[in-house]
Each structure stands twice: as structure tokens, then as C-alpha cells.
Amino acid sequence: MATINFGGVLENVVKREEFSVKKAQDVLKNETVAVIGYGVQGPGQALNLRDNGISVIVGQRKGTNSWKKALADGWEEGRTLFELETACKKGTIIMNLLSDAGQIQAWDGMKKQLTKGKALYFSHGFGVTFHKKTGIVPPPDIDVVLVAPKGSGTSLRSLFLKGQGLNSSYAVFQDATGKAQQRVLALGIAIGSGYLFETTFQKEVYSDLTGERGVLMGAIAGIFEAQFKVLRQRGHSPSEAFNETVEEFTQSLMPLIADNGMDWMFANCSTTAQRGALDWKGKFRDATIPVLNNLYDSVVSGKEAEIVIEANSQANYRTKLEAELANMRNSELWQTGLEVRKLRPKK
Numbered sequence: 348m349a350t351i352n353f354g355g356v357l358e359n360v361v362k363r364e365e366f367s368v369k370k371a372q373d374v375l376k377n378e379t380v381a382v383i384g385y386g387v388q389g390p391g392q393a394l395n396l397r398d399n400g401i402s403v404i405v406g407q408r409k410g411t412n413s414w415k416k417a418l419a420d421g422w423e424e425g426r427t428l429f430e431l432e433t434a435c436k437k438g439t440i441i442m443n444l445l446s447d448a449g450q451i452q453a454w455d456g457m458k459k460q461l462t463k464g465k466a467l468y469f470s471h472g473f474g475v476t477f478h479k480k481t482g483i484v485p486p487p488d489i490d491v492v493l494v495a496p497k498g499s500g501t502s503l504r505s506l507f508l509k510g511q512g513l514n515s516s517y518a519v520f521q522d523a524t525g526k527a528q529q530r531v532l533a534l535g536i537a538i539g540s541g542y543l544f545e546t547t548f549q550k551e552v553y554s555d556l557t558g559e560r561g562v563l564m565g566a567i568a569g570i571f572e573a574q575f576k577v578l579r580q581r582g583h584s585p586s587e588a589f590n591e592t593v594e595e596f597t598q599s600l601m602p603l604i605a606d607n608g609m610d611w612m613f614a615n616c617s618t619t620a621q622r623g624a625l626d627w628k629g630k631f632r633d634a635t636i637p638v639l640n641n642l643y644d645s646v647v648s649g650k651e652a653e654i655v656i657e658a659n660s661q662a663n664y665r666t667k668l669e670a671e672l673a674n675m676r677n678s679e680l681w682q683t684g685l686e687v688r689k690l691r692p693k694k
């Protein structure tokens with residue numbers, strides 16, 4: 348464990364160099380890891396574990412698309428691929444990677460298989476933190492741990508295949524065996540994390556729900572829409588409005604922020620842009636602080652969890668969601684994007 352100074356604040360970080368894949372294999376050598384759910388995180392984590400030499404089985408509802416995907420990825424029915432409860436029974440570490448709503452429905456069946464000494468693993472603090480709404484209260488004689496990759500399961504897998512990695516946060520909620528810490532670090536490294544940041548279940552879910560509703564997804568989608576709309580209303584063509592709102596951001600400026608930070612991106616723009624952006628930055632910050640505070644309150648009160656659970660419990664949920672995404676896809680903004688993306692010069 349290394350202590351790293353993040354802009355003046357000291358935090359504990361586990362590095363792959365200190366907790367190697369070899370060490371993870373050693374910690375997990377007598378464990379059977381059951382990955383339950385084969386949606387987005389399931390495949391990424393299960394395949395990385397398998398490639399890292401860990402004994403892994405997959406649990407998934409038979410006949411579903413995810414089951415077919417598991418077969419296509421080389422998991423074999425009756426040997427490494429089972430129905431949910433069978434996999435939970437066979438596993439000593441149960442990785443609960445069902446959707447957060449699916450975890451509620453599957454909980455009673457899963458709980459029966461969580462016998463003394465096993466470990467229950469999550470990639471989100473959702474189920475346990477909002478237990479009043481989810482009913483997920485683990486028995487006291489098992490370990491309960493979390494490794495939450497900070498990104499999509501798809502990137503977790505593709506970065507692993509490139510020999511890189513995604514970073515994750517980790518937490519121990521309950522240590523019944525005395526081995527919870529070793530187990531969680533071994534799992535974190537074995538699923539392909541580069542570095543592991545220490546957190547708690549509650550902090551993980553509060554920050555994750557705020558982040559995805561805020562800057563990472565909700566706010567960025569909203570502010571793109573707002574600026575595109577204003578430029579269009581002021582007489583700019585769709586391509587011009589799109590280029591100045593999305594294309595230049597994702598293709599030119601965002602990668603500069605990713606590589607060397609915000610001041611570096613600013614420094615590589617004109618002095619005209621820098622002057623204006625420095626002046627306007629504060630107005631956008633101040634306008635959004637109240638919205639972000641409302642959002643955080645809504646997360647902490649459990650209202651966001653309630654909305655997700657309620658929405659997911661409706662039978663036509665997937666269809667409704669797909670209609671909303673289609674609406675987004677078919678908007679003038681994103682239809683313009685479709686065409687603009689085709690015009691990216693290739694070598």
C-alpha cells in the first residue's frame with residue numbers, strides 16, 4: 348500500500364507492482380470465483396480473471412442474450428456456466444454483477460447460498476447502502492467487499508488485452524473471516540485494475556451516482572444540447588453548431604485535458620479563447636453548483652435509488668429506455684453528429 352499526495356491530501360493506493368497478479372493467484376488459489384450476471388461488467392471481469400489464471404465460473408439465467416454471449420465467450424454449460432443459484436452454490440467468492448435492479452430480485456435465491464466463510468463481492472455500493480429499498484442485507488458470517496472499476500466493463504477488457512488497465516476503487520464492508528482485505532485486493536488486481544483506491548460502500552455509491560448523473564453523462568449531455576440549441580436558434584448551421592459544441596471537444600480539446608490537465612488545454616488554445624474561457628468558467632461553475640447540490644441531496648436521501656428501482660421494475664422498462672435513447676439518436680444534434688463523424692479525415 349502506498350500513500351500518495353493528491354494535491355495536498357494523502358490517500359492510500361494499492362499498486363499492481365506491490366500486489367502482483369502472482370500474489371493475487373496465490374491468495375485466490377483455493378477459491379472458486381462465481382461471476383453472477385454477464386451483462387457489461389460480468390464479461391470484462393470474468394474474462395480478465397480467467398486469463399489471469401483464477402478459477403472462475405459464470406452464473407446467468409439460461410436462454411437470455413447474456414447466456415448466449417457467455418457461450419460465445421467460451422464458458423461451457425455444466426462446467427463453467429451455470430444457472431444463478433447453482434453458480435452461487437459452487438462459488439466460494441460470489442461476484443454479484445447483476446444489474447442493480449436485478450440484484451434485488453435475485454437476492455432471496457442468492458442469500459441461501461451465502462454460507463459461512465464465503466465472500467460476497469459487488470462492483471457498486473448501491474444494493475448494500477440502500478438496503479432499506481433493496482432488501483440486500485448480507486448474513487453476518489461472510490465477507491462483503493467491493494471493487495468498482497472506474498469505467499465500462501468493455502474498457503476494462505479492452506485495456507487489459509492491450510496490457511494496460513483501468514483503475515478501480517475498493518472497500519471492505521464486512522470482514523467475517525479476517526481475510527476480506529486480502530481477498531478484495533487480490534480480486535481487484537485479478538480483474539485487471541491498474542491501481543486500487545480505498546473507499547467505502549457509501550462513498551462509492553454517492554460519488555458514482557453523482558458523477559454519472561452530473562459531469563460524466565447527465566450534465567455533459569445537457570450542456571451539449573443547450574449550446575447546440577442556442578447556436579441553431581441564432582442562425583448557425585447544424586454542422587457549425589455541432590463542430591463548436593461536440594466535435595472539437597471530443598477530437599481536439601478533451602484529449603489534451605486527458606493527457607496533461609485543464610491548464611495545458613487552455614495553454615494550447617489562442618489567447619483570445621483563454622481570456623474568454625477564464626472569464627466564463629466561473630459563471631458556469633456558479634450556475635451549476637446549486638444543481639449539483641440538489642443532485643447530491645437526491646442521491647443521499649435515496650430518491651435516486653428509488654427512481655432507478657421503480658423504473659427498472661416495470662415490465663416494459665427496456666422498451667421505454669430504448670425509445671428514449673432513440674429519441675436522442677434521432678435528434679438534430681446527434682443526427683448531425685452521425686454525419687460529422689463520417690467526415691473525420693483518415694490516413
Ligand SMILES: NC(=O)C1=CN([C@@H]2O[C@H](COP(=O)(O)OP(=O)(O)OC[C@H]3O[C@@H](n4cnc5c(N)ncnc54)[C@H](O)[C@@H]3O)[C@@H](O)[C@H]2O)C=CC1
Pocket residue numbers: 384385386387388389407408411413443444445446447448449450452453470471473495496497498499500501
Ligand atoms: N456498466 C458498467 O460498466 C458498470 C457497472 N457497474 C456495476 O456493476 C454491476 C453490473 O452492472 P452491468 O454489468 O452494467 O449490468 P447489466 O445491466 O448489464 O446487467 C447484468 C446482468 O444482469 C442480468 N439480470 C438483470 N436483471 C436480472 C434479474 N431480475 N434476474 C437475474 N438476472 C438479471 C442480465 O441478464 C445481465 O446479464 C452493477 O452493480 C453496476 O452498477 C460498475 C461500474 C461500471
Ligand SMILES: CC(=O)[C@](C)(O)C(=O)O
Pocket residue numbers: 496497498499500555559563
Ligand atoms: C461506467 C460507470 O462507471 C458508470 C457510468 O458509473 C455506470 O455505468 O454505472
Ligand SMILES: [Mg+2]
Pocket residue numbers: 496497498555559
Ligand atoms: Mg461509475
Ligand SMILES: [Mg+2]
Pocket residue numbers: 555556559
Ligand atoms: Mg454507475
